[in-house]
Amino acid sequence: MQAWRSGRIFLAAGLLLAGCALPVAAQMPPTFVVDPANFIATTALPVVDLPSATIEPTGTAVPTAAPTASATPDVPTATATAQPTATAAPCLNPQGVYVDLLAPAVQLAKPIFTHVYLPPCYLKADGRAYPVLYLLHGMNQTPDIWDQVGLLAVADQLIINGEIPPLVIVMPRVNENGDFAAALAADLVPHIDSVLRTLPERSHRALGGISRGGGWALRSALDSPQLFGALGLHSLAIIWGDDNRITKALNRSVPAALPRFYLDIGANDSLQVSAAWLDGMLSVRNIEHTYLVQPGFHGPAYWRAQLPDYLRWYGSAWGDLPRGP
Numbered sequence: 256m257q258a259w260r261s262g263r264i265f266l267a268a269g270l271l272l273a274g275c276a277l278p279v280a281a282q283m284p285p286t287f288v289v290d291p292a293n294f295i296a297t298t299a300l301p302v303v304d305l306p307s308a309t310i311e312p313t314g315t316a317v318p319t320a321a322p323t324a325s326a327t328p329d330v331p332t333a334t335a336t337a338q339p340t341a342t343a344a345p346c347l348n349p350q351g352v353y354v355d356l357l358a359p360a361v362q363l364a365k366p367i368f369t370h371v372y373l374p375p376c377y378l379k380a381d382g383r384a385y386p387v388l389y390l391l392h393g394m395n396q397t398p399d400i401w402d403q404v405g406l407l408a409v410a411d412q413l414i415i416n417g418e419i420p421p422l423v424i425v426m427p428r429v430n431e432n433g434d435f436a437a438a439l440a441a442d443l444v445p446h447i448d449s450v451l452r453t454l455p456e457r458s459h460r461a462l463g464g465i466s467r468g469g470g471w472a473l474r475s476a477l478d479s480p481q482l483f484g485a486l487g488l489h490s491l492a493i494i495w496g497d498d499n500r501i502t503k504a505l506n507r508s509v510p511a512a513l514p515r516f517y518l519d520i521g522a523n524d525s526l527q528v529s530a531a532w533l534d535g536m537l538s539v540r541n542i543e544h545t546y547l548v549q550p551g552f553h554g555p556a557y558w559r560a561q562l563p564d565y566l567r568w569y570g571s572a573w574g575d576l577p578r579g580p
Contacts, residue, residue, distance in 0.1 A: 347378035358446040362438035370398035374421035375580035386459035393466030398426040404559040417578035419570030436475040463487030470494040477504035516544035521551035
């Protein structure tokens with residue numbers, strides 16, 4: 256069964272409906288390719304130049320030995336027969352691609368719609384597993400906010416430049432009508448680990464959010480510190496009434512058991528009091544964290560400007576992983 260849906264690939268109960276994530280002018284007729292590891296059908300995308308990404312060849316030329324004079328010139332020398340060389344399987348997506356999926360959620364009344372970024376060459380299906388970054392949108396937003404701030408192009412360029420390792424980025428639609436933090440931990444994370452090639456350890460899993468999404472990320476990480484090794488809170492809007500919950504969680508936690516924290520906010524953001532309060536709570540408990548106040552307001556322009564630094568920070572914990580697609 257194939258159908259177009261919002262120009263993306265849609266996966267529900269193991270089925271993907273294929274589309275193309277490029278602008279209309281760049282779309283191509285779909286060419287369906289199956290990833291045998293996950294039964295994911297997707298479209299082949301044309302290569303798009305990344306202006307500042309330069310890839311240098313890594314192979315080293317091996318000089319050919321000069322022919323030597325034969326000690327017995329009357330005896331013909333044997334002629335070498337060229338042996339076929341093995342070629343690597345082609346990379347099916349030299350750029351990152353988006354897929355959409357529905358994750359079953361026992362904790363909520365309906366499945367969690369989730370926007371997923373797969374890094375360059377993920378569809379090569381060579382058995383490679385990837386770290387995972389979960390990013391949550393703000394109130395009155397959808398996962399499309401990450402498209403608006405340019406996530407696909409920024410992630411692709413940082414990966415190709417070798418600044419961060421290839422990673423899977425999961426962008427769920429936050430359900431404000433239930434305990435989304437519980438659903439994230441109990442439903443979404445296990446589902447992602449079951450259908451995608453991920454590194455399921457805490458050390459290779461990060462969580463972040465913007466605005467109210469930062470509030471949900473904070474609640475989720477403190478409720479389930481065993482799941483996330485890094486927590487990014489961007490233009491943080493703490494969920495109303497969570498101050499007491501946060502205080503209790505920090506009081507009962509051993510600092511070493513908490514994720515590493517990155518906290519940033521615009522200098523003209525009306526929610527500075529929220530970020531400053533958490534900075535103080537972490538500081539008095541000697542919990543290591545990064546706290547930045549930078550030029551900007553509360554909105555997409557600020558997040559777009561900061562996105563490369565966000566991704567570099569998340570990726571900095573994964574220095575043990577190979578760079579490049």
